Amino acid sequence: MRQHKPKIVWLQAITCNGNTHSLLSSNPSRFELLLNSFNFFYHPSITTENSLEDVLNLKEIDFLLLEGAVTSNKQFYQISDNSINDLLKKVSKKAKYIISVGSCASYGGIHAKFEQNSDIKGLQDILNVWELKKLKQPIINLTGCPVHPEWILQTLFTLKEFGKIGLDMQGRPKDIYFGLAHHGCTRNEYFEWKIEAKSFGHKEGCLFYEEGCRGPMTHSNCNRILWNDVNTKTRAGMPCIGCTEFDFPRDNMLETKKNIGIPSEVPLGINKRAYLTITGVAKTFKIDRLNKKLIE
Amino acid sequence: MSTKELKKNNIIENALKLFSTKGFYNTTIPDIAKAMRMSVGNMYNYFASKEELAKYAIKYSTNILAEQLRKINHMDISSKEKIFLFTKVYLENVKNSPEVIEYFLRVYLSNREVFAQGCEGFLCVSEFVTEVMIFLDEGASKGEFREQDFFSAFSMIMGCLGGFAFLSGEKVLDKDLLEYSDGIAENIFRALKSDETT
Ligand code: SF4
Ligand code: SF4
Numbered sequence: 001m002r003q004h005k006p007k008i009v010w011l012q013a014i015t016c017n018g019n020t021h022s023l024l025s026s027n028p029s030r031f032e033l034l035l036n037s038f039n040f041f042y043h044p045s046i047t048t049e050n051s052l053e054d055v056l057n058l059k060e061i062d063f064l065l066l067e068g069a070v071t072s073n074k075q076f077y078q079i080s081d082n083s084i085n086d087l088l089k090k091v092s093k094k095a096k097y098i099i100s101v102g103s104c105a106s107y108g109g110i111h112a113k114f115e116q117n118s119d120i121k122g123l124q125d126i127l128n129v130w131e132l133k134k135l136k137q138p139i140i141n142l143t144g145c146p147v148h149p150e151w152i153l154q155t156l157f158t159l160k161e162f163g164k165i166g167l168d169m170q171g172r173p174k175d176i177y178f179g180l181a182h183h184g185c186t187r188n189e190y191f192e193w194k195i196e197a198k199s200f201g202h203k204e205g206c207l208f209y210e211e212g213c214r215g216p217m218t219h220s221n222c223n224r225i226l227w228n229d230v231n232t233k234t235r236a237g238m239p240c241i242g243c244t245e246f247d248f249p250r251d252n253m254l255e256t257k258k259n260i261g262i263p264s265e266v267p268l269g270i271n272k273r274a275y276l277t278i279t280g281v282a283k284t285f286k287i288d289r290l291n292k293k294l295i296e
Numbered sequence: 297m298s299t300k301e302l303k304k305n306n307i308i309e310n311a312l313k314l315f316s317t318k319g320f321y322n323t324t325i326p327d328i329a330k331a332m333r334m335s336v337g338n339m340y341n342y343f344a345s346k347e348e349l350a351k352y353a354i355k356y357s358t359n360i361l362a363e364q365l366r367k368i369n370h371m372d373i374s375s376k377e378k379i380f381l382f383t384k385v386y387l388e389n390v391k392n393s394p395e396v397i398e399y400f401l402r403v404y405l406s407n408r409e410v411f412a413q414g415c416e417g418f419l420c421v422s423e424f425v426t427e428v429m430i431f432l433d434e435g436a437s438k439g440e441f442r443e444q445d446f447f448s449a450f451s452m453i454m455g456c457l458g459g460f461a462f463l464s465g466e467k468v469l470d471k472d473l474l475e476y477s478d479g480i481a482e483n484i485f486r487a488l489k490s491d492e493t494t
Contacts (some may be wrong), residue, residue, distance in 0.1 A: 090403030261446030277426040284417020
């Protein structure tokens with residue numbers, strides 16, 4: 001018996017292609033499994049047998065994935081005379097699941113900062129979910145810049161097997177975004193004792209006070225499901241810039257905003273007064289082991 | 297507070313007076329016991345050593361200030377008004393219980409070796425330092441204070457107040473202590489304020 005392979009249609013709006021690249025760099029055996037388990041019906045930058053015309057003729061799409069921010073302004077983006085908004089309004093009616101892939105598709109991302117066009121948005125802002133009769137659950141936001149390939153795979157497989165995925169207040173799958181990038185960071189001990197990295201790219205020190213690390217405020221599992229199975233920003237010595245959050249990209253991302261040397265934001269869920277007391281004390285300990293190079 | 301805590305605080309209050317007048321080394325546990333009308337043996341039920349008492353005393357005395365500053369921090373007033381208020385409260389402390397501030401100046405700052413273990417850095421004064429941090433952070437985030445290094449701002453406030461307590465202890469001031477309050481507060485404010493604030 002031939003098993004039904006759910007159809008995936010991937011559309012692109014205003015994007016740098018980063019999420020596509022990310023998907024293509026997923027773990028090869030996982031990617032193969034994806035191709036074997038789903039029918040990758042259409043993707044504008046990957047060769048498939050089908051055209052956009054074929055997508056429009058489809059009766060039903062299992063998974064509609066969008067990469068990139070949307071605009072109704074055809075001067076800035078259009079696909080064969082259609083604005084992306086119009087196209088999406090048509091195609092979304094066919095979809096059982098709609099997934100915004102990446103921060104731009106979710107909330108507009110960096111493109112929403114473009115001052116010459118105030119009509120750049122995330123997908124959820126232009127679709128009226130109540131009109132989408134086939135939709136089996138609210139629009140899913142897979143945030144990240146780019147999104148981790150494993151997050152796409154995990155979401156697709158979960159939906160294929162179980163039909164539903166729990167979402168948080170921002171529409172992100174809870175299983176993926178419940179924790180913080182800070183969890184699993186190899187620098188946690190430096191964070192505890194307030195030992196700062198001297199600069200980017202070092203193995204030693206935490207990047208919170210000086211380098212703008214958003215790990216303790218950013219929902220993602222980067223440090224538990226590593227990139228390319230090997231590494232993450234913070235492990236490599238680059239601060240987390242909070243790419244999975246609603247406010248990404250913020251200004252001055254590699255700086256920690258401070259008032260008279262005191263960080264203006266403290267880790268999620270901690271009262272500032274308590275945090276300052278603890279860190280003030282932690283800083284006064286000088287732990288030789290942590291002030292040395294890890295590899296001499 | 298448990299009776300034991302109350303008793304401990306009572307011992308501290310007596311010890312502070314002796315420490316701040318006779319100095320740390322010239323004050324003995326029997327001296328403190330005598331002032332308390334307690335047996336020396338009983339004293340040891342509360343504090344195992346004079347060093348332990350000294351550390352407890354520094355927490356006790358800075359926590360008094362921390363609590364006062366916390367109350368001011370919670371008030372819905374400008375940072376300038378907070379400085380004026382805190383300076384006044386601080387000087388009232390100096391006037392009414394000089395032993396508390398004197399202890400800080402004469403024992404804590406000058407007998408560092410006593411506090412080297414168990415009171416490193418901010419460990420024993422952290423509650424107060426935290427309140428100063430909160431105060432500076434809020435002032436700067438509202439744009440009332442200008443950006444600067446934490447320690448230069450911190451020492452501006454505490455150096456100024458501590459120095460004045462010292463002058464008062466030396467009895468060289470010609471006016472009543474509280475009459476200087478607004479002048480000192482004004483100086484502290486000017487050192488911290490942002491260029492736009494008047
Ligand atoms: S580098 Fe960032 S994520 Fe890692 S411990 Fe420090 S604050 Fe947390
Ligand atoms: S570490 Fe932070 S910035 Fe980097 S990918 Fe993860 S969430 Fe985004």
